Amino acid sequence: MGFEVDVYERTPGELDGRGGGIVLQPEVLRWFKERSELTPGQISTHSRVMRVIGDGNSVEFEEEVEWRFTSWGTLYRALLSDFGRENYHLGHTFVGLDQSSDSVSVRFANGRSADADLAIFADGITSVGRKRLLPDHQLDYVGYIGWRGTVPETQLSSETRAVLGDSLTYSFADQTHICMYPIPGPGDAVEVGGRLLNYVWYRNIPGTTELDEIMTDTFGFRGEVSVHPGKVQERYVEEMKDAASTLAPAATELVRSTAQPYIQPIMDFRPPRMVFGRAVTIGDSAFVARPHAAAGTAKAAAEAWALADALLAAKGDIDGALRAWEPRQLEVGNALLDRIKIMGRAAQIDNTWTPHDRRLRFGLLEGALQPAY
Numbered sequence: 001m002g003f004e005v006d007v008y009e010r011t012p013g014e015l016d017g018r019g020g021g022i023v024l025q026p027e028v029l030r031w032f033k034e035r036s037e038l039t040p041g042q043i044s045t046h047s048r049v050m051r052v053i054g055d056g057n058s059v060e061f062e063e064e065v066e067w068r069f070t071s072w073g074t075l076y077r078a079l080l081s082d083f084g085r086e087n088y089h090l091g092h093t094f095v096g097l098d099q100s101s102d103s104v105s106v107r108f109a110n111g112r113s114a115d116a117d118l119a120i121f122a123d124g125i126t127s128v129g130r131k132r133l134l135p136d137h138q139l140d141y142v143g144y145i146g147w148r149g150t151v152p153e154t155q156l157s158s159e160t161r162a163v164l165g166d167s168l169t170y171s172f173a174d175q176t177h178i179c180m181y182p183i184p185g186p187g188d189a190v191e192v193g194g195r196l197l198n199y200v201w202y203r204n205i206p207g208t209t210e211l212d213e214i215m216t217d218t219f220g221f222r223g224e225v226s227v228h229p230g231k232v233q234e235r236y237v238e239e240m241k242d243a244a245s246t247l248a249p250a251a252t253e254l255v256r257s258t259a260q261p262y263i264q265p266i267m268d269f270r271p272p273r274m275v276f277g278r279a280v281t282i283g284d285s286a287f288v289a290r291p292h293a294a295a296g297t298a299k300a301a302a303e304a305w306a307l308a309d310a311l312l313a314a315k316g317d318i319d320g321a322l323r324a325w326e327p328r329q330l331e332v333g334n335a336l337l338d339r340i341k342i343m344g345r346a347a348q349i350d351n352t353w354t355p356h357d358r359r360l361r362f363g364l365l366e367g368a369l370q371p372a373y
Contacts, residue, residue, distance in 0.1 A: 003311070006114065007083065008092035008106070010123070015076055020148055021183040021198035022075055023362055024068040025298035027305065036082050043078045044068040045182045045190050051167040052355055053248040057159065061355040067168050067181070067362065069198070071150075074184045075297075094121075094128050097279060102318075104278040117318055119279045120307075122300065125225045125267065127285035133276045139225075139267040139288060141211065144204045144348050146266055146291065147240055149229075149258035150196040152185060156253060163250040164197055168362075170355070171248040176203055177347045178251050197254055200291060201247075202266070202348055203240075211265060225267065229260035237261060266290050266344070270337055274329055275322045282307065287333035292343040295336055295364040302364060303329050332364065339366050 052061040093109040121129025169180045178201040185194045217231035244255040269288035283300030314321035346353040
Protein backbone atom coordinates (compact mmCIF):
# COMPACT_ATOMS: atom_id res chain seq x y z
CA MET A 1 0.00 0.00 0.00
CA GLY A 2 1.28 3.45 -0.88
CA PHE A 3 0.06 7.01 -1.36
CA GLU A 4 -0.76 9.16 -4.36
CA VAL A 5 0.96 12.47 -3.62
CA ASP A 6 0.89 15.81 -5.43
CA VAL A 7 3.08 18.72 -4.35
CA TYR A 8 1.84 22.25 -4.99
CA GLU A 9 4.63 24.86 -4.92
CA ARG A 10 3.74 28.53 -4.72
CA THR A 11 6.77 29.83 -6.63
CA PRO A 12 6.47 29.97 -10.44
CA GLY A 13 9.84 28.31 -11.05
CA GLU A 14 11.99 25.67 -9.45
CA LEU A 15 13.81 26.91 -6.39
CA ASP A 16 17.45 27.55 -7.19
CA GLY A 17 20.30 29.68 -5.93
CA ARG A 18 19.53 29.11 -2.25
CA GLY A 19 22.81 28.17 -0.63
CA GLY A 20 22.14 28.44 3.11
CA GLY A 21 23.57 25.59 5.15
CA ILE A 22 21.63 22.63 6.56
CA VAL A 23 22.93 20.08 9.03
CA LEU A 24 21.94 16.59 7.89
CA GLN A 25 20.58 14.90 10.97
CA PRO A 26 19.77 11.16 11.04
CA GLU A 27 16.07 11.81 10.36
CA VAL A 28 16.99 13.32 6.98
CA LEU A 29 19.86 10.96 6.16
CA ARG A 30 17.44 8.06 6.51
CA TRP A 31 15.92 9.03 3.16
CA PHE A 32 19.27 8.81 1.38
CA LYS A 33 20.08 5.49 3.02
CA GLU A 34 16.72 3.80 2.44
CA ARG A 35 14.90 5.41 -0.48
CA SER A 36 17.06 7.64 -2.67
CA GLU A 37 19.26 6.81 -5.63
CA LEU A 38 21.71 9.33 -4.15
CA THR A 39 24.00 8.63 -1.22
CA PRO A 40 24.80 10.99 1.67
CA GLY A 41 28.31 11.43 0.32
CA GLN A 42 27.00 12.74 -3.00
CA ILE A 43 25.00 15.59 -1.47
CA SER A 44 26.96 16.61 1.60
CA THR A 45 30.24 17.70 3.10
CA HIS A 46 31.40 16.50 6.49
CA SER A 47 33.30 17.59 9.57
CA ARG A 48 35.94 15.69 11.52
CA VAL A 49 35.67 17.60 14.79
CA MET A 50 33.64 20.10 16.76
CA ARG A 51 35.88 23.04 17.61
CA VAL A 52 35.61 26.27 19.62
CA ILE A 53 38.17 28.94 18.71
CA GLY A 54 39.21 32.09 20.54
CA ASP A 55 41.83 34.84 20.39
CA GLY A 56 44.41 34.23 17.71
CA ASN A 57 42.40 31.20 16.53
CA SER A 58 43.47 29.35 19.65
CA VAL A 59 41.57 26.08 20.08
CA GLU A 60 39.58 26.35 23.31
CA PHE A 61 37.75 23.05 22.83
CA GLU A 62 37.95 20.22 20.34
CA GLU A 63 36.16 16.89 20.17
CA GLU A 64 36.08 14.27 17.47
CA VAL A 65 32.58 14.19 16.05
CA GLU A 66 31.43 13.83 12.46
CA TRP A 67 28.53 15.78 11.07
CA ARG A 68 27.29 16.03 7.51
CA PHE A 69 26.23 19.33 5.99
CA THR A 70 24.43 20.29 2.82
CA SER A 71 22.89 23.42 1.36
CA TRP A 72 19.23 24.22 0.95
CA GLY A 73 19.56 24.14 -2.84
CA THR A 74 21.49 20.88 -2.94
CA LEU A 75 18.93 19.12 -0.73
CA TYR A 76 16.03 20.55 -2.73
CA ARG A 77 17.46 19.33 -6.03
CA ALA A 78 18.15 15.88 -4.60
CA LEU A 79 14.63 15.45 -3.22
CA LEU A 80 13.03 16.80 -6.39
CA SER A 81 15.07 14.36 -8.46
CA ASP A 82 13.77 11.50 -6.33
CA PHE A 83 10.16 12.71 -6.34
CA GLY A 84 10.06 13.62 -10.03
CA ARG A 85 8.30 16.49 -11.75
CA GLU A 86 5.11 14.79 -12.97
CA ASN A 87 3.24 15.50 -9.74
CA TYR A 88 5.18 18.64 -8.79
CA HIS A 89 3.04 21.66 -9.67
CA LEU A 90 4.64 25.11 -9.78
CA GLY A 91 2.84 28.43 -9.50
CA HIS A 92 0.13 27.32 -7.07
CA THR A 93 -0.31 29.81 -4.22
CA PHE A 94 -2.73 28.54 -1.58
CA VAL A 95 -5.64 30.88 -0.78
CA GLY A 96 -8.29 28.76 0.91
CA LEU A 97 -9.80 25.36 1.65
CA ASP A 98 -13.06 23.61 2.39
CA GLN A 99 -13.46 20.35 4.27
CA SER A 100 -15.94 17.59 4.76
CA SER A 101 -15.69 14.71 7.21
CA ASP A 102 -13.55 12.66 4.82
CA SER A 103 -11.97 15.03 2.28
CA VAL A 104 -10.47 18.46 1.72
CA SER A 105 -10.54 20.84 -1.25
CA VAL A 106 -7.69 23.32 -1.60
CA ARG A 107 -7.97 26.47 -3.70
CA PHE A 108 -5.13 28.37 -5.40
CA ALA A 109 -4.68 31.94 -6.59
CA ASN A 110 -4.42 30.81 -10.22
CA GLY A 111 -8.07 29.69 -10.09
CA ARG A 112 -7.36 25.99 -9.82
CA SER A 113 -8.26 23.64 -6.99
CA ALA A 114 -7.29 20.19 -5.79
CA ASP A 115 -9.31 17.59 -3.90
CA ALA A 116 -7.68 15.07 -1.58
CA ASP A 117 -8.17 12.82 1.41
CA LEU A 118 -5.54 14.81 3.30
CA ALA A 119 -3.82 18.19 2.83
CA ILE A 120 -0.34 18.59 4.34
CA PHE A 121 0.97 22.13 4.76
CA ALA A 122 4.77 22.07 4.66
CA ASP A 123 5.23 25.63 3.44
CA GLY A 124 7.79 26.90 5.90
CA ILE A 125 8.14 29.71 8.39
CA THR A 126 5.90 32.03 6.37
CA SER A 127 3.27 29.29 6.03
CA VAL A 128 0.05 30.54 4.49
CA GLY A 129 -1.53 27.29 5.63
CA ARG A 130 -0.74 28.13 9.26
CA LYS A 131 -2.16 31.63 8.83
CA ARG A 132 -5.37 30.15 7.46
CA LEU A 133 -5.67 27.43 10.11
CA LEU A 134 -4.41 29.47 13.10
CA PRO A 135 -5.27 33.07 12.19
CA ASP A 136 -4.93 34.39 15.74
CA HIS A 137 -1.41 33.04 16.37
CA GLN A 138 1.78 34.92 15.51
CA LEU A 139 5.50 34.15 15.43
CA ASP A 140 7.47 35.36 18.46
CA TYR A 141 10.66 37.37 17.84
CA VAL A 142 13.21 36.28 20.47
CA GLY A 143 15.43 39.38 20.61
CA TYR A 144 18.24 38.60 18.18
CA ILE A 145 18.90 38.13 14.49
CA GLY A 146 21.07 35.78 12.50
CA TRP A 147 23.47 37.19 9.95
CA ARG A 148 24.05 34.50 7.33
CA GLY A 149 26.45 34.14 4.47
CA THR A 150 28.66 31.85 2.43
CA VAL A 151 32.16 32.30 1.00
CA PRO A 152 34.02 30.06 -1.49
CA GLU A 153 36.73 28.40 0.56
CA THR A 154 39.38 29.26 -2.04
CA GLN A 155 38.82 32.97 -1.33
CA LEU A 156 39.95 32.56 2.27
CA SER A 157 43.49 32.44 3.66
CA SER A 158 45.19 29.09 4.14
CA GLU A 159 45.09 29.58 7.93
CA THR A 160 41.35 30.18 7.95
CA ARG A 161 40.75 27.20 5.67
CA ALA A 162 42.78 25.04 8.01
CA VAL A 163 40.79 26.19 11.05
CA LEU A 164 37.32 25.94 9.51
CA GLY A 165 37.58 23.42 6.70
CA ASP A 166 37.30 20.18 8.67
CA SER A 167 35.07 21.17 11.55
CA LEU A 168 31.85 22.45 12.99
CA THR A 169 33.36 25.59 14.49
CA TYR A 170 32.12 28.11 17.05
CA SER A 171 33.47 31.48 18.14
CA PHE A 172 32.02 33.36 21.12
CA ALA A 173 32.16 36.96 22.28
CA ASP A 174 30.10 38.93 24.81
CA GLN A 175 26.42 38.02 24.21
CA THR A 176 27.04 36.80 20.69
CA HIS A 177 28.29 33.71 18.87
CA ILE A 178 28.89 32.41 15.37
CA CYS A 179 28.54 28.87 14.03
CA MET A 180 30.52 27.87 10.90
CA TYR A 181 30.84 24.77 8.71
CA PRO A 182 31.56 23.75 5.07
CA ILE A 183 28.69 23.08 2.65
CA PRO A 184 28.44 22.09 -1.02
CA GLY A 185 29.56 24.75 -3.46
CA PRO A 186 28.48 25.67 -7.01
CA GLY A 187 27.33 22.65 -8.97
CA ASP A 188 26.75 20.87 -5.64
CA ALA A 189 30.50 20.31 -5.31
CA VAL A 190 31.40 18.50 -2.10
CA GLU A 191 35.15 18.05 -2.51
CA VAL A 192 37.70 20.27 -0.77
CA GLY A 193 38.40 23.25 -3.01
CA GLY A 194 34.89 23.46 -4.43
CA ARG A 195 32.97 24.00 -1.20
CA LEU A 196 31.54 27.06 0.50
CA LEU A 197 32.13 28.07 4.11
CA ASN A 198 28.74 28.82 5.67
CA TYR A 199 27.95 30.69 8.87
CA VAL A 200 25.20 31.97 11.12
CA TRP A 201 26.21 34.86 13.38
CA TYR A 202 23.71 35.68 16.11
CA ARG A 203 23.52 39.32 17.23
CA ASN A 204 21.15 40.82 19.78
CA ILE A 205 18.62 43.43 18.68
CA PRO A 206 16.11 43.57 21.52
CA GLY A 207 14.01 46.53 20.33
CA THR A 208 11.32 46.19 17.69
CA THR A 209 11.98 49.70 16.34
CA GLU A 210 15.58 48.88 15.44
CA LEU A 211 14.47 45.48 14.15
CA ASP A 212 11.94 47.10 11.81
CA GLU A 213 14.66 49.38 10.49
CA ILE A 214 17.25 46.69 9.84
CA MET A 215 14.61 44.41 8.29
CA THR A 216 13.67 47.08 5.73
CA ASP A 217 15.48 46.34 2.49
CA THR A 218 17.05 48.71 -0.02
CA PHE A 219 13.73 48.99 -1.88
CA GLY A 220 11.88 50.05 1.28
CA PHE A 221 10.08 46.75 1.89
CA ARG A 222 10.02 45.31 5.40
CA GLY A 223 10.94 41.64 5.28
CA GLU A 224 8.87 39.34 7.48
CA VAL A 225 11.39 36.55 8.02
CA SER A 226 14.46 37.62 6.03
CA VAL A 227 16.21 40.33 4.07
CA HIS A 228 17.64 38.57 1.03
CA PRO A 229 21.25 38.66 -0.21
CA GLY A 230 22.01 41.91 -1.99
CA LYS A 231 19.06 43.74 -0.41
CA VAL A 232 20.41 44.49 3.07
CA GLN A 233 21.04 48.19 3.64
CA GLU A 234 24.76 48.85 3.11
CA ARG A 235 25.17 50.73 6.40
CA TYR A 236 24.17 47.60 8.30
CA VAL A 237 26.51 45.41 6.26
CA GLU A 238 29.39 47.78 6.99
CA GLU A 239 28.59 47.89 10.71
CA MET A 240 28.31 44.10 10.86
CA LYS A 241 31.69 43.61 9.18
CA ASP A 242 33.30 46.14 11.51
CA ALA A 243 31.83 44.36 14.55
CA ALA A 244 33.26 41.04 13.38
CA SER A 245 36.59 42.02 14.94
CA THR A 246 35.18 40.79 18.28
CA LEU A 247 35.23 37.21 16.93
CA ALA A 248 38.16 34.85 16.45
CA PRO A 249 40.32 35.85 13.43
CA ALA A 250 39.08 33.02 11.19
CA ALA A 251 35.48 34.02 11.86
CA THR A 252 36.33 37.68 11.29
CA GLU A 253 37.84 36.88 7.90
CA LEU A 254 34.89 34.70 6.91
CA VAL A 255 32.35 37.40 7.76
CA ARG A 256 34.29 40.20 6.10
CA SER A 257 34.79 38.12 2.94
CA THR A 258 31.04 37.69 2.41
CA ALA A 259 29.91 39.45 -0.77
CA GLN A 260 26.21 39.54 0.11
CA PRO A 261 25.33 38.67 3.71
CA TYR A 262 21.68 38.45 4.60
CA ILE A 263 19.53 38.63 7.72
CA GLN A 264 16.99 36.41 9.43
CA PRO A 265 15.19 37.47 12.62
CA ILE A 266 15.17 34.53 15.01
CA MET A 267 11.67 33.34 15.81
CA ASP A 268 9.82 30.84 17.99
CA PHE A 269 6.35 29.42 17.44
CA ARG A 270 4.38 26.80 19.35
CA PRO A 271 1.17 25.59 17.69
CA PRO A 272 -1.63 24.44 19.97
CA ARG A 273 -2.25 21.60 17.53
CA MET A 274 -1.10 20.23 14.17
CA VAL A 275 -4.26 18.47 13.00
CA PHE A 276 -7.23 20.46 11.66
CA GLY A 277 -9.71 17.92 10.38
CA ARG A 278 -8.24 16.67 7.11
CA ALA A 279 -5.45 19.27 7.07
CA VAL A 280 -2.18 19.06 8.99
CA THR A 281 0.92 21.23 9.42
CA ILE A 282 4.45 19.84 9.60
CA GLY A 283 7.97 21.24 9.72
CA ASP A 284 8.29 25.00 10.09
CA SER A 285 4.61 25.34 9.21
CA ALA A 286 3.94 23.89 12.65
CA PHE A 287 6.66 24.52 15.24
CA VAL A 288 9.24 27.18 14.41
CA ALA A 289 12.46 26.53 16.31
CA ARG A 290 15.56 28.72 16.58
CA PRO A 291 18.46 27.26 14.59
CA HIS A 292 20.70 26.50 17.60
CA ALA A 293 19.93 22.77 17.55
CA ALA A 294 20.07 22.58 13.73
CA ALA A 295 16.89 20.55 14.01
CA GLY A 296 14.34 22.25 11.75
CA THR A 297 14.86 19.99 8.76
CA ALA A 298 15.23 16.96 11.01
CA LYS A 299 11.92 17.75 12.72
CA ALA A 300 10.12 18.03 9.39
CA ALA A 301 11.57 14.71 8.25
CA ALA A 302 10.71 12.97 11.52
CA GLU A 303 7.13 14.22 11.35
CA ALA A 304 6.81 13.05 7.74
CA TRP A 305 8.19 9.57 8.51
CA ALA A 306 5.87 9.25 11.50
CA LEU A 307 2.85 10.42 9.50
CA ALA A 308 3.53 7.88 6.77
CA ASP A 309 3.89 5.13 9.35
CA ALA A 310 0.65 6.13 11.09
CA LEU A 311 -1.31 6.20 7.83
CA LEU A 312 0.01 2.82 6.78
CA ALA A 313 -0.75 1.28 10.18
CA ALA A 314 -4.29 2.70 10.16
CA LYS A 315 -5.17 0.87 6.91
CA GLY A 316 -7.44 3.57 5.56
CA ASP A 317 -8.60 5.11 8.83
CA ILE A 318 -7.09 8.55 8.20
CA ASP A 319 -8.73 10.21 11.20
CA GLY A 320 -7.47 7.45 13.47
CA ALA A 321 -3.98 7.81 12.02
CA LEU A 322 -3.96 11.54 12.71
CA ARG A 323 -5.14 11.01 16.29
CA ALA A 324 -2.30 8.57 16.82
CA TRP A 325 0.29 10.80 15.12
CA GLU A 326 -0.31 14.23 16.63
CA PRO A 327 0.45 13.79 20.37
CA ARG A 328 4.04 12.62 19.88
CA GLN A 329 4.76 15.42 17.38
CA LEU A 330 3.51 18.02 19.87
CA GLU A 331 5.61 16.45 22.61
CA VAL A 332 8.80 16.51 20.54
CA GLY A 333 8.17 20.03 19.22
CA ASN A 334 7.53 21.50 22.65
CA ALA A 335 10.60 19.77 24.11
CA LEU A 336 12.74 21.16 21.27
CA LEU A 337 11.52 24.71 21.88
CA ASP A 338 12.18 24.36 25.60
CA ARG A 339 15.75 23.26 24.91
CA ILE A 340 16.60 25.89 22.30
CA LYS A 341 15.44 28.62 24.68
CA ILE A 342 18.10 27.35 27.09
CA MET A 343 20.65 27.26 24.25
CA GLY A 344 19.85 30.78 23.10
CA ARG A 345 19.94 32.26 26.58
CA ALA A 346 23.27 30.58 27.39
CA ALA A 347 24.94 31.89 24.23
CA GLN A 348 23.27 35.27 23.71
CA ILE A 349 22.38 36.54 27.17
CA ASP A 350 24.18 34.81 30.04
CA ASN A 351 27.50 33.89 28.35
CA THR A 352 27.25 30.45 29.95
CA TRP A 353 27.35 28.26 26.83
CA THR A 354 29.78 25.39 27.26
CA PRO A 355 30.64 22.69 24.73
CA HIS A 356 30.59 20.07 27.50
CA ASP A 357 26.84 20.56 28.10
CA ARG A 358 25.05 17.97 25.99
CA ARG A 359 21.82 19.96 26.16
CA LEU A 360 23.50 22.58 23.97
CA ARG A 361 24.43 20.22 21.14
CA PHE A 362 22.86 19.70 17.73
CA GLY A 363 19.97 17.28 17.45
CA LEU A 364 16.20 16.99 17.40
CA LEU A 365 16.13 15.11 20.70
CA GLU A 366 18.06 16.09 23.81
CA GLY A 367 21.02 13.83 24.45
CA ALA A 368 20.79 12.22 21.02
CA LEU A 369 23.90 10.34 20.05
CA GLN A 370 26.00 11.68 17.21
CA PRO A 371 24.79 10.25 13.90
CA ALA A 372 26.43 7.20 12.39
CA TYR A 373 27.29 7.63 8.75
